[in-house]
Amino acid sequence: MKKILLFLCAATFFSTFSQTEDAWLYLKDKPNATTVLQNPIDILSEKALQRRTKLGISLDEKDVPIHLDYYNQLKNEGNIVVLGKSKWLNAIHIQGTVSQINGLLPNFPFIESIEFANKSLNTNGEKKEKKVPINHHDKFLKTLTDFNYGSAENQIKMLKGDFLHQQGLTGSGQIIAVVDAGFPNVNTLDAFQRIRENNQILGGYNFADRSENFYTRDSHGTHVLSTIAAYKEGEFVGTAPDAKFYLFITEIAETETVLEETLWVEAAERADSLGVDVINTSLGYTTYDNPNHSHTYADMDGKTTFISRGAEIAVSRGILVVNSAGNSGDDAWKYIAAPADAPSVITVGAVNSSGNIASFSSFGPTADNRVKPEIVGQGVSATIINYSTGGISTSSGTSFSSPIMAGLIACLNQNEGFTLKSETSSTNFNTYLKQALYQSADKFENPENQYGYGLPNLENALNSYIGAVGSLNDNFLSDLQIYPNPVENIFTISSKTQSPNNYKIKIYSVLGKMVFEKNILQFQSIDISALSSGLYFIKIFTGKQSKTIKLLKN
Known part of the structure; x- marks a missing residue:
């Protein structure tokens, strides 16, 4: 009986480690990251870079593709199959037997770690409750x-x-x-x-x-x-x-x-x-x-x-x-x-x-x-x-x-009418x-x-x-107001603390399209009778200062 049990245990062990498994190989680094980030247009489109600029998001190493030499070495490894990759996670998705996958670590020093899809195969992995598969x-x-x-x-x-x-x-x-x-x-x-x-x-x-x-x-x-x-x-x-x-x-x-x-x-x-x-x-x-x-x-x-x-x-x-x-x-x-x-x-x-x-x-x-x-x-x-x-x-x-x-x-x-x-x-x-x-x-x-x-x-x-x-710019010209608001055709700009000066105003539709622009020497009434009814946003500039105000035209 003991021999049979030993045989069954050995057979189970062999089956587990000989069947094909999925795993992610996490790589240690991206050796060419600094060089790649100096030429961002090579990895991101102009539209992508514009979005990053608008949102104030800097490029970082996650944006750099997986190091090609690392990828090719694993792609050419005959014992595994490469199925996919992620530059963000610096990982390569592979298939192979457990022994073949574990055997990669000593042979490829650029591999940081291995994560098996079967969590029980990972270090300190625990078998968790499984759910009944759906159709x-x-x-x-x-x-x-x-x-x-x-x-x-x-x-x-x-x-x-x-x-x-x-x-x-x-x-x-x-x-x-x-x-x-x-x-x-x-x-x-x-x-x-x-x-x-x-x-x-x-x-x-x-x-x-x-x-x-x-x-x-x-x-x-x-x-x-x-x-x-x-x-x-x-x-x-x-x-x-x-x-x-x-x-x-x-x-x-x-x-x-x-x-x-x-x-x-x-x-x-x-x-x-x-x-x-x-x-x-x-x-x-x-x-x-x-x-x-x-x-x-x-x-x-x-x-x-x-x-x-x-x-x-x-x-x-x-x-x-x-x-x-x-x-x-x-x-x-x-x-x-x-x-x-x-x-x-x-x-x-x-x-x-x-x-x-x-x-x-x-x-x-x-x-x-x-x-x-x-x-x-x-x-x-x-x-x-x-x-x-x-x-x-x-x-x-x-x-x-x-x-x-x-x-x-x-x-x-x-809306594209505002920048942070x-x-x-x-x-x-x-x-x-x-x-x-x-x-x-x-x-x-x-x-x-x-x-x-x-x-x-x-x-x-x-x-x-x-x-x-809009309130992000309200540190400037804090007492500035427009009235009436809502407005029929004419509104007035006023401020308790700002003295008359050279000002510029720009009015944007909710689509972010500039529909009105005017330079003024002092706070004065502005006629917008040519604009259709709707919601608008006024940006008022003086030097490097600005303020954005929401305006509803009846």
């Missing part, structure tokens, strides 16, 4: 009908998104990356003709197949994109119809593997390098086909999973990352998924058309007790464009509440935008585990956001 063929919770009810009015108006559109905030100048499972027929459907003809699709990539063809694979991405970008005259309008888009496939819908986490981070890095402003990702990861790779609720702390660490870096680069909370509210695993647990990601749950929480919408808080999701949008019978018929349909899931919100967040982020002072470069516009968004929600004072802060009011969020950003 990955239905992981997007589709309840699709071909009901032509006419418009996406409710899902926009319940958030006061129509107010943003009425102000001309329709996503113009914003670049949104949609990271998803596939985009079939986006290149042919009439509902996407407007963004095709206006050259709003800037490109994309199929990371799942390492292919330039991104109009393929699962239709989930097409449906998600439609809530933001589609347009049918008099029938359907997406939440950011004038934005531009990159379309990235990272999800392999027919399986669930940890490789998809790496592919997502690769896509986020590509989005950053191209100057993307907003990422929407209606994806989430908890359970894998290999149960040894699955996450537990304890891993939903925003810093454990590879994808959540990558998402957090994406936000640090100045990108607004919006992620669906997940559709597990009715399951044994009821919690949010990664990367929705990342602290700086805007996580979106789902409600019905009346604002009541959807039972399937995943719960927070995170494992470290943070509010997640932060906000909610319509995800029950959300209006989409059906990828096969091109008609208006409905579908349910946080997969749709997230992009509905991402489009409106891009509209909220559209150099003294405040450690903060950025995105901090104020998210704060305004969350505080506008109907349960901000009393958040709930499934509802978060609740349903945002984008009209209130816009006013709070611009007020917060």
